[in-house]
Amino acid sequence: MHFPTGVDTPTPDGAHPSALLLQGLNDEQSAAVTLPADHALILAGAGSGKTRVLTTRIAWLLQTGQVSPGGVLAVTFTNKAAKEMLTRLSGMLPVNVRGMWVGTFHGLCNRFLRAHWKLANLPQTFQILDIQDQLSAIKRLSKQFQVDEERFPPKQTMWFIAGCKEDGLRPKDVDVRDPDSRKKVELYELYEAQCQREGVVDFGELMLRSYELLRDNDPIREHYRRRFRHILIDEFQDTNKLQYAWIKQLAGPVAQDGGTVFAVGDDDQSIYAFRGARVGNMADFVREYQVQHQIKLEQNYRSFSNILDSANHLIDHNKNRLGKNLHTTQGAGEPVRIYESPTDFAEAQWMVEEMKQLLREGQNGDGTQGVAHRHEIAVLYRSNAQSRVIETALFNAAMPYRVYGGLRFFERAEIKHALAYLRLLENPWDDTSFMRVVNFPPRGIGARSIEQLQDAARALGCPLHDAVSTLTGKAGVNITAFVAKIDVLREQTQGQNLRQIIELLLDHSGLVEHYQSEREGADRIENLTELVNAAESFVTQEGFGRDAVAMPVNGEMINPDTGETLSPLAAFLTHAALESGDNQAQAGQDAVQLMTVHASKGLEFDCVFITGMEEGLFPHENSMNDYDGLEEERRLMYVAITRARRRLYLSHSQTRMLHGQTRYNIKSRFFDELPEHALKWITPARSAFADTHASPHNAWQQPTWFNNDWQTKASAPTPVLQRAPTTSGPNAWVRSGVQVFHTKFGEGTVIGLEGVGDDARAQVNFPRHGMKWLALSVAKLRQV
DNA sequence: AATGTTAGAGTTTTT
DNA sequence: CTCTAACATT
Numbered sequence: 095m096h097f098p099t100g101v102d103t104p105t106p107d108g109a110h111p112s113a114l115l116l117q118g119l120n121d122e123q124s125a126a127v128t129l130p131a132d133h134a135l136i137l138a139g140a141g142s143g144k145t146r147v148l149t150t151r152i153a154w155l156l157q158t159g160q161v162s163p164g165g166v167l168a169v170t171f172t173n174k175a176a177k178e179m180l181t182r183l184s185g186m187l188p189v190n191v192r193g194m195w196v197g198t199f200h201g202l203c204n205r206f207l208r209a210h211w212k213l214a215n216l217p218q219t220f221q222i223l224d225i226q227d228q229l230s231a232i233k234r235l236s237k238q239f240q241v242d243e244e245r246f247p248p249k250q251t252m253w254f255i256a257g258c259k260e261d262g263l264r265p266k267d268v269d270v271r272d273p274d275s276r277k278k279v280e281l282y283e284l285y286e287a288q289c290q291r292e293g294v295v296d297f298g299e300l301m302l303r304s305y306e307l308l309r310d311n312d313p314i315r316e317h318y319r320r321r322f323r324h325i326l327i328d329e330f331q332d333t334n335k336l337q338y339a340w341i342k343q344l345a346g347p348v349a350q351d352g353g354t355v356f357a358v359g360d361d362d363q364s365i366y367a368f369r370g371a372r373v374g375n376m377a378d379f380v381r382e383y384q385v386q387h388q389i390k391l392e393q394n395y396r397s398f399s400n401i402l403d404s405a406n407h408l409i410d411h412n413k414n415r416l417g418k419n420l421h422t423t424q425g426a427g428e429p430v431r432i433y434e435s436p437t438d439f440a441e442a443q444w445m446v447e448e449m450k451q452l453l454r455e456g457q458n459g460d461g462t463q464g465v466a467h468r469h470e471i472a473v474l475y476r477s478n479a480q481s482r483v484i485e486t487a488l489f490n491a492a493m494p495y496r497v498y499g500g501l502r503f504f505e506r507a508e509i510k511h512a513l514a515y516l517r518l519l520e521n522p523w524d525d526t527s528f529m530r531v532v533n534f535p536p537r538g539i540g541a542r543s544i545e546q547l548q549d550a551a552r553a554l555g556c557p558l559h560d561a562v563s564t565l566t567g568k569a570g571v572n573i574t575a576f577v578a579k580i581d582v583l584r585e586q587t588q589g590q591n592l593r594q595i596i597e598l599l600l601d602h603s604g605l606v607e608h609y610q611s612e613r614e615g616a617d618r619i620e621n622l623t624e625l626v627n628a629a630e631s632f633v634t635q636e637g638f639g640r641d642a643v644a645m646p647v648n649g650e651m652i653n654p655d656t657g658e659t660l661s662p663l664a665a666f667l668t669h670a671a672l673e674s675g676d677n678q679a680q681a682g683q684d685a686v687q688l689m690t691v692h693a694s695k696g697l698e699f700d701c702v703f704i705t706g707m708e709e710g711l712f713p714h715e716n717s718m719n720d721y722d723g724l725e726e727e728r729r730l731m732y733v734a735i736t737r738a739r740r741r742l743y744l745s746h747s748q749t750r751m752l753h754g755q756t757r758y759n760i761k762s763r764f765f766d767e768l769p770e771h772a773l774k775w776i777t778p779a780r781s782a783f784a785d786t787h788a789s790p791h792n793a794w795q796q797p798t799w800f801n802n803d804w805q806t807k808a809s810a811p812t813p814v815l816q817r818a819p820t821t822s823g824p825n826a827w828v829r830s831g832v833q834v835f836h837t838k839f840g841e842g843t844v845i846g847l848e849g850v851g852d853d854a855r856a857q858v859n860f861p862r863h864g865m866k867w868l869a870l871s872v873a874k875l876r877q878v
Numbered sequence: 879a880a881t882g883t884t885a886g887a888g889t890t891t892t893t
Numbered sequence: 894c895t896c897t898a899a900c901a902t903t
Contacts, residue, residue, distance in 0.1 A: 117879080171892065172892060173892090173893085198892080198893065199892095200892085200893045201892075201893080203893095204893095222893090223893090224893080225891095296893095297892085297893045298893095300893080301893090332892095365890075366890085366891075366892085368889080368890065368891085369890085369891060369892080442880065471880080476889070476890075477889050478888095478890085479888070479892070479895090481894095482894090482895085499891090518887080535879095536879065538879095540879090564882090589890090671893085672893060673893085674892085674893080690889085690890065690891090691890080692889090692890050693890090693891085711889090714889055714890080715889090716890095717889080717890090726890095730890080751894070752888090752894085753887085753888065753894065753895090754894035754895080755894085847882060879897080879903100880901080880902100880903085881901100881903080882900105882902070882903090883899105883900080883901070883902085884898105884899090884900075884901090885897100885898090885899085885900095886896105886897090886898090886899100887896090887897090888894100888895090888896085888897105892894105892897105
């Protein structure tokens with residue numbers, strides 16, 4: 095299959111085909127698409143048609159003959175975005191998508207490392223560790239080297255290692271100041287050695303090793319620099335240090351013959367600093383590449399102007415911005431509605447009633463008021479824990495809903511078990527997989543046997559698999575039988591197709607049998623069946639053009655760069671590791687959408703509820719003490735607001751149940767940062783706190799609506815907050831302004847007190863750990 | 879090996 | 894409060 099590109103063919107209506115591509119674009123979009131082949135930065139506001147510009151740019155470059163598919167590298171963060179780009183692209187042009195490198199950072203790095211596994215010093219069958227695998231690998235290592243898990247929790251070690259890799263640092267590059275960090279670096283070193291021995295890489299390693307190969311291998315680097323004439327990056331504001339460095343390797347230094355970089359992003363929507371994203375990469379890029387073309391896409395096609403005004407007004411309170419203002423030709427639309435409730439429960443109740451009303455109006459089809467479908471209603475919250483009370487209310491009202499997040503398909507235990515078997519077929523040295531299934535289903539290999547094996551492997555400095563033959567006694571017999579079983583399976587699966595391989599495995603591993611005897615195993619078996627289907631559809635349609643190395647040829651895949659082959663099984667395992675799958679496909683039921691604000695990025699809905707707009711929650715208490723943290727919270731709020739097309743609700747609650755304790759929250763400072771003219775305060779007048787205890791239902795059943803003035807509300811705090819906390823017990827002496835010592839946080843100053851009796855809490859500012867709320871009945875405080 | 883108990887932690891997350 | 898992992902018991 096070959097399509098000529100860059101050859102203009104006349105269209106039926108006589109228009110030039112590249113002009114056709116530009117149809118319907120506004121001036122800025124069009125300018126961005128048709129920029130000359132120079133480095134460029136596109137500042138694309140929310141809802142400004144970012145993806146469209148990106149894909150049309152590629153289509154335009156191809157159609158005007160400036161580049162062939164092989165010369166294009168387009169990189170995104172999520173598989174969803176990559177898929178979207180390819181779908182749209184093939185809708186615009188009859189282009190051979192296979193030759194293009196379009197994918198996620200990790201997907202492309204994987205493709206690169208599969209092609210150059212030898213140079214990258216990896217086994218051809220290297221496996222990819224996800225977070226769970228990584229953690230269990232580190233736990234294993236900590237046990238083996240008798241690391242004190244109190245002082246060095248495996249999770250922390252994991253974050254440390256991931257953080258180093260995001261910054262492009264190997265153990266030798268890490269600054270060692272104190273004994274603790276020396277130990278961490280040591281663990282990083284041991285972890286690296288273990289991964290190398292076992293032939294596995296984690297997500298960070300995919301990036302780092304690709305980067306290093308490009309950096310250190312001149313012919314490889316030059317090859318790819320010559321090849322990729324156009325490098326396009328989506329969500330550039332979310333790139334970390336290493337990802338930017340990787341891009342620089344591919345693009346080469348400025349003003350040399352490397353490709354051009356077309357970066358698209360929005361600094362106002364940078365919400366992933368906590369996982370290493372550096373907004374600063376945008377400014378660095380402009381400086382380092384002397385970017386001459388910067389285009390702002392500020393026309394918003396999504397929301398009415400009350401919503402956009404709110405977003406603009408809010409984000410204007412951030413100091414560190416490149417600067418951008420969204421505008422629309424649509425009218426003001428409805429006001430942004432703000433609601434205050436006495437309890438989180440009442441907040442959820444009110445929300446459900448409001449939804450019912452909206453859906454009723456939508457059914458009647460009377461104009462812009464209602465919403466026709468439940469899936470056009472989204473509930474956003476700052477943290478996952480908030481979903482429970484909302485779910486309860488929705489459930490009680492029999493309102494179908496869907497919660498985003500949680501376990502994805504390939505992360506389920508039973509699926510991971512099956513995949514572990516498959517991985518052992520490919521790479522028997524993968525100890526993480528070995529450990530996962532050596533005794534699952536149970537086959538009499540207990541802790542003692544495994545210890546024996548681990549001791550032997552450590553003595554020999556080899557993976558578990560290679561140490562099995564040295565074992566004696568019962569342990570030796572059982573484990574040898576296990577390894578033999580895997581070996582037989584490997585034999586039997588030769589020449590089988592992927593479906594047959596998995597079916598054989600499910601049968602011979604005893605997984606299905608095991609779950610059959612389990613009380614609640616039916617779901618798991620269903621999922622295992624689904625795994626067969628997933629493999630089937632992967633082979634028949636999905637995948638081969640994307641993260642897999644190459645095209646299927648006679649059932650095998652040939653890497654166009656090296657001629658190496660990759661089996662369908664290997665490709666499927668890669669697919670499973672890099673695309674953890676949808677979290678739940680929930681059978682097409684039209685349902686209200688529940689998700690965190692983070693998860694909502696990139697989505698849009700007719701109607702959006704942003705809930706829990708309270709100090710300590712949103713902005714979150716862990717982020718609001720340093721300036722950068724607060725700015726990121728504000729960007730998060732900006733993202734949340736700009737999800738709404740027509741109607742936006744912001745709600746907060748005076749009290750909220752968190753970690754089993756009632757918290758008294760004041761409303762979010764973000765309310766102060768919204769334009770009064772766009773708001774409508776719809777809190778019932780009698781939503782006094784006292785109602786909470788009497789009857790939480792009355793507050794919303796017959797509300798009296800009124801437009802409230804923000805200033806008046808702000809100056810009249812709820813009575814509870816003013817009530818002087820009375821405390822008994824060991825911490826009764828705690829008063830505002832007092833210096834205290836906490837065993838974990840060190841010295842701090844008491845800022846305020848609230849609550850009564852067992853609920854009494856002190857807000858304490860710890861210079862080293864920030865602001866904390868401490869329950870006086872629990873916290874061990876000492877007066878300084 | 880299965881089942882029961884307890885301690886501890888609990889922003890945000892894709893690959 | 895609620896979930897999980899580690900530990901303890903049968």
